[in-house]
Amino acid sequence: MHKRFFLAASLALGFGALSATAQTAAPADAPVLEITVAGEASGVIRIALRPDLAPQHVERIVTLAEAGSYDGVVFHRVIDGFMAQTGDVQYGRVGGDMSRAGTGGSDMPNLPAEFTAEPFARGAMGMARSQSPDSANSQFFLMFAPATHLNGQYTVLGHITEGLDVLDAIKLGRGPNGAVVGEPDRMESVRVIR
Secondary structure (H helix, E strand, O other): OOOOOOOHHHHHOOOOOOOOOOOOOOOOOOOEEEEEEEOOOOEEEEEEEOOOOOHHHHHHHHHHHHOOOOOOEEOOEEEOOOEEEEOOOOOOEOOOOOOOOOOOOOOOOOEOOOOOOOOOOOOEEEEOOOOOOOOEOOOEEEEOOOOHHHOOOOEEEEEEEEOHHHHHHOOOOOOHHHEOOOOOOEEEEEEEEO
16 A cells, blocks of 8 residues: 655645635535544544535545544654644554554545645645545545645645644654654544534
8 A cells, every 4th residue: 555645745845834824614514523632632623524625535534434443543643833644544543553654544445636726724634645646545634734835736625623722732743754753642533523
């Protein structure tokens, strides 16, 4: 399986402007992803999912969350001032081999890109992928700050509505490419509110 992470080239471009970037609102009837975080960070993050922007990606996240696939999955890559990545349901579980975290996905097929003009603003939820635009599967990331160089290159599928303070408290990575050293924070439970 291909390693699913941000392209090294996108990191080399920098973190983009740190000013606020406009974003559109989620539909009133959109599902909400509720993530209970445990570890150095503790609390709840709520994300308004955006089926109007990325219907297939939202469907995948909802399917995996409702199956309990995200429960106990760690934040394996966390880059200060950029993003926190999680969602490796294959190799990213608490107690697993963390050297493989970030290289797996689900047993479902990869998703085709659903790129839009929606910006990667602070609090945006994006889908991780390998170099192929059509390689997103289960991993996603949450933005600490705007990253304009990701706009139109990755799929935005939601925005944090509550819990930015919890996001900001997630244990930072110190290893290569933001890999978390030691015991990473985790998604204790993930559920969908409709």
